[in-house]
Amino acid sequence: MDFSYTIFILIIPIATFLLLGFFYNKIKPAISGWIGVFALSVVAVLSYYTAYQYFFNVGKVEGKFQTFFGFKTNWMNFTETLRIDMGILLDPISIMMLVVVSTISLMAHIYSRGYMKGDRGYTKFFAFLSLFTFAMMGLVVATNLFQIYIFWELVGVSSYLLIGFYYEKPSAVAAAKKAFIVTRFADLGFLIGILLMGYYGGSYDFMELNNPEGPAIMNWASSSFMGLSVITWALILMFMGGAGKSAMLPFHIWLPDAMEGPTPVSALIHAATMVVAGVYLVARMFPMFHFVEDGFALYVVAWVGAISSLFAAIIALTQKDIKRVLAFSTMSQIGYMMLALGVSKYEGHEGLGYMASMWHLFTHAMFKALLFLAAGSVIHAVHSNYLKDMGGLRKYMPITNITFLIAALSISGFPFTAGFFSKDEILLAAFEHNKPIYFITLLVAGLTAFYMFRLYFGIFWGKKKEYEHAPHESPWSMTIPLLFLAFMSIASGYLPFSEWLTPDRVGFHGHLNYTMAAIAVTVGLIGIIIAWLFYKNPTNYPAKISAASGKLYKWAFNKFYFDEVYIFITHNIIFKRISAPFAWFDKKVVDGTMEGIGNKTVSLSKAIKGVQSGKVQDYAFAFAGGVFVLVLIVIYMI
């Protein structure tokens, strides 16, 4: 099977970006939107075709999914083994990601045609979306660590551009800078990890590194640092980069602020695709994470994921801006994926956690993108992000209401929705391998159901609110993506993921564990019922409970003061104690020396510039005097 056409999955978005970017002023908004949608449709069709060919026709050889290269070129050779290539790697997870990215991106494009209508930067917006799609596609098909790093940064740049899309708003500019700087800081760890991996592992290539019998995995113990193998350190540092992109503790602070961007961006980048790049990275390097030092790095991943997931769920309970609730919910669900990867093993059915993580990535992309797009539809109608400005919208916006409900049920793990199946596998994986994490996961499942239905009832039921202009349902361009994603939020639960996406590529026959499912559903239903009691009609329970929990509520509402801690560390410690003396030294000593030399030259030249008087007779006099002196010297000295 020739997969060389997959290069077009990368070429079409970048060509669209260049077209829309260069002719930004020439192309009418009505056309540019269609160009973006059309290009993405082609990309989506190519991705689906690739997935179909791979999973149903040619992927499995002798019972094992093989790795294909759609394109491969030798780029930079350092040594015989250490080289950087560019290429397109096709294996189960990269193809799964191609499908996710192209689907969500296409939906975001269609939706943006309605949502961004009349915006001044309409064409620019579509250009940036194409750039992002290109970067994300390049990230998922990367064949080696450096290629993934290059596209990783490109994704970061396009995220920066899109968060700061409303660049006239100071808060959007600040949020864009924050997102960029925080992820850049985490990427420093990623880069160091890559370099360590290249030096001690001997390769950047995924195929060579992840070969369980390969030298990188076999020789992990050859060098150590502070009690751990250097390879483990490299993996932990690479996970630091992943944690930055995926908003895990303690690098999560940029994600809630990133909600300043337009809502389709939040749905595409900050819910479905870019933020799962960290999960994807760990999954990509999974054999290394698992085999090196008995999976110590994976243990770190599991706990960071579990703690982030609980932490974010608690904060999400208290937030009042609906997009921020969804942002923390995203963080919490990505924590789920991380912990599922963290508890996974390699062989056969033991690879359940890995499979569950990838499956949850897929289903989460669908229902979380749907939640964001539906929230965008609500914001579009009400012109506010805050829960207090909403209520009773179900009569005005029936499609948004139904689709939001489906997504909320799916994320809460309601039976027979997609989230139910993927979450069940995660819980099962956690239960089999790590009991404390299992209980955290279960608690988070309950919290998730509660805060999601707090949103749902708060927006669509709740208080009877009088609106200045009656809100109305969004146009078709916005509701069609909602309906499609609502369909996917249920249907993606019925895909046979356990046969496609396992760490050893063999696949196993997955089945529902009824005990696990019953417990999870009970916990989820309790959450939903409490939310129903609290928020279906306006009650004073929430106020009472938040008053009773006192400090805890205040802490959670202020996101456990993480932002303040960061500001304290950067401003009071780094800026004042470290940077300020350096700046003083630079200004006074380094600059002072150079400026002194300059100033002295100037004053000296001022003093002697009178010599250049322009008077011919002065020059002649000097000349004659000089000759006279020379003559005297010649006569009397020699």
Place this chain on the structure above:
Amino acid sequence: MIENISIYELLTLSTILFFIGLYGFLTRKNLITMLMAIELLLNTSVINFVVINKYLYPNMLQGVYFSIFIIAVAAAETALAISIIINLYRLKTSVDIAETETMKY
């Protein structure tokens, strides 16, 4: 050739003329006068050529030829200088040396 006049007297004359010319060139404010002073300087060198030729190599004429060369060059130089001065006069309506002091710091 000229009886009873020694080389010392002739060289003294040319030296005096030279310093008069130098003094004139350094102190006059009028460009024409300065040009005249330059002619004086050239003439002293012409006298020196002729005199030294006469007293050192009485049978040869190189010094005399050189003096003719110098006179010819001086004539050309004067023509050039006068044309410059005339142009300057058209520009500034003055032939004062102070008017030419524009090329300075």
